Amino acid sequence: ITDKQIAVLIPCKDEAMTIKxxxxxxxxxxxxxxxxxxxxxxxxxxxxIAREAGAIVRTEKRQGKGFVVESMFRHIEADIYVMIDGDxxxxxxxxxxxxxxxxxxxxxxxxxxRLVEFGEHSFRNFHLFGNRLVAGIVNWIFDSDLQDIMSxxxxxxxxxxxxxxxxxxxxxxETEMTLQALYRDFVIKEVPIP
Numbered sequence: 001i002t003d004k005q006i007a008v009l010i011p012c013k014d015e016a017m018t019i020k021x022x023x024x025x026x027x028x029x030x031x032x033x034x035x036x037x038x039x040x041x042x043x044x045x046x047x048x049i050a051r052e053a054g055a056i057v058r059t060e061k062r063q064g065k066g067f068v069v070e071s072m073f074r075h076i077e078a079d080i081y082v083m084i085d086g087d088x089x090x091x092x093x094x095x096x097x098x099x100x101x102x103x104x105x106x107x108x109x110x111x112x113x114r115l116v117e118f119g120e121h122s123f124r125n126f127h128l129f130g131n132r133l134v135a136g137i138v139n140w141i142f143d144s145d146l147q148d149i150m151s152x153x154x155x156x157x158x159x160x161x162x163x164x165x166x167x168x169x170x171x172x173x174e175t176e177m178t179l180q181a182l183y184r185d186f187v188i189k190e191v192p193i194p
Contacts, residue, residue, distance in 0.1 A: 007081050010086045012086035015044075015046045029095045030095060037058075040059075066080040067172045091194060092146045134150070150175060164180045
């Protein structure tokens with residue numbers, strides 16, 4: 001696929017039911033990538049199953065996705081970083097579409113945009129409204145045109161990962177990364193995903 005070193009980052013808490021499937025499906029798409037599962041105090045067998053599936057498993061004791069991603073960004077060395085969730089939310093079949101703008105040097109960060117095609121029960125009450133409200137405010141402030149501010153399916157180049165300070169503790173992380181990227185003039189592209 002590429003001579004670039006790709007790291008697949010999977011923050012996890014209690015994903016024993018899905019983590020093997022996620023690793024297997026993404027490995028089919030990215031056979032040469034290194035897979036990193038950061039276990040965030042799981043009470044199930046997430047870490048063991050991920051290790052058996054061939055992932056490098058590390059632990060982040062500080063509770064919260066922001067802490068996990070901050071540790072990943074600080075410790076993992078690669079040319080390109082693919083961030084997904086361990087709960088089988090995002091389609092592995094779309095990863096090459098997200099990688100393409102990074103490989104072509106047309107973007108620093110690529111976001112899987114879930115708001116183009118989605119089913120009736122894809123979002124909880126008010127999540128869709130909240131995402132659109134936050135996106136509208138961010139677009140107004142930064143004169144940008146982003147749709148899915150909160151998607152966790154993201155691909156980053158090395159420069160973004162090593163220059164952006166992660167301050168968030170929890171799931172506001174995706175919004176923070178978007179704000180940091182816009183503020184620092186990183187190029188963001190969105191790719192539709194179901």
